[in-house]
Amino acid sequence: MxxxxxxxxxxxxxxxxxxxxxxxxxxxxxxxxxxxxxxxxxxxxxxxxxxxxxxxxxxxxxxxxxxxxxxxxxxxxxLGGLACIHSARANKVVAAALAQDLITPLVGYRVVRPEVRLPGGESRFDFLLSDPGECVVEVKSVTMAVGAGGGAFPDAVSLRGQKHLRELTSLAANGRRACLLFCVMHSGIEWVRPADEIDPEYGRLLRQAVAQGVEVIAWSVVPSPHGLEVAGQLPVEI
Missing domain, CATH: 2.40.50.580 (OB fold (Dihydrolipoamide Acetyltransferase, E2P))
Structure with missing residues (x-):
């Protein structure tokens, strides 16, 4: 491979x-x-x-x-395509991709720390990138296809996801770089959107986060019976 x-x-x-x-x-x-x-x-x-x-x-x-x-x-x-349903795989493949500078919007940092709780914060974020500067990254695994090549998140009401969005929004509003990374673990998904029909509050908070400066990106990880291949960036329709 x-x-x-x-x-x-x-x-x-x-x-x-x-x-x-x-x-x-x-x-x-x-x-x-x-x-x-x-x-x-x-x-x-x-x-x-x-x-x-x-x-x-x-x-x-x-x-x-x-x-x-x-x-x-x-x-x-x-709807066609293979999905990796092992949700913990998303962070592992993102960690490997960050180490190899494969996620182009997030290259240039010398230090990648997983599972970081920021001073004064309530949640642990998936990654803190630093040197030079800092970027907080929260990863969400996307496996729900919605047709026409689309994928959506979340697949159920996600209070935890809502909480992460509020904290990312607060970070961005205070001048820190914050990024939400949709790790798309489905070979049939070509673009991503919020699942407003399932969790409208998540969609509202996502749009609010973007308005406050949170970066939202999606990256394709193509599953096969042999392994997981980091493929490239996908469009996000907010």
């Missing part, structure tokens, strides 16, 4: 989704006939990404003390 890709290790196994339930559990039937319950590493609604009968890919890994045999990673979605 290219230097812009993060391979899956161990390799993924393909199968069919039987059902997702209790948020963190999914029953799958692998192509070799085995049926098993795996971890679903996504706390969201997974709208459009959890249809029974969908083709899925799971990572099987035996570890001491682990109750389930593996984790669900990818799904083929009804």
């Amino acid at each position: 290219s230097a812009t890709s993060i391979p899956f290790s161990p390799l993924l196994h393909s199968g069919i989704l039987l059902k997702r339930y209790k948020r963190f559990l999914a029953d799958v039937r692998l192509d070799d006939g085995r049926e098993m319950t795996v971890h679903c590493p996504n706390t969201g609604s997974m709208k459009g990404c959890a249809e029974p009968g969908s083709s899925v890919w799971v990572r099987l890994e035996q570890k001491t003390g682990r109750k389930l045999p593996g984790s669900w990673e990818l799904v083929e979605t009804p």
